[in-house]
Amino acid sequence: MATPNYSYEKRQRELAKKKKKEEKAYRKASGAGSDAPADEPNAQGAPAGGDAPAEDKAPGQA
Structure with a gap:
């Protein structure tokens, strides 16, 4: 039987x-008061910034 890979789980x-911290910082920076604004493109769980692929970012972001 295989042993659990604790380093992977960690x-x-x-x-x-x-990811949760970045999303919180993004919501705070955008000035949105609610947890899930309806018009936010990253509401589906995509990261707000960092090393995300270009196609996952909202239009107008570099």
Whole structure:
């Protein structure tokens, strides 16, 4: 039987925490008061910035 890969699980938790923190910072910077604005393009869980592919970013962002 295979042993659990604890370092992989830890890395996934760290990535989820980082993503949540970035989304919170993005919402704060955009001035949105609610958790899920209707017109926000990144509401589906895409990262707000960082190393996201260009096609995942909203139009007008470089």
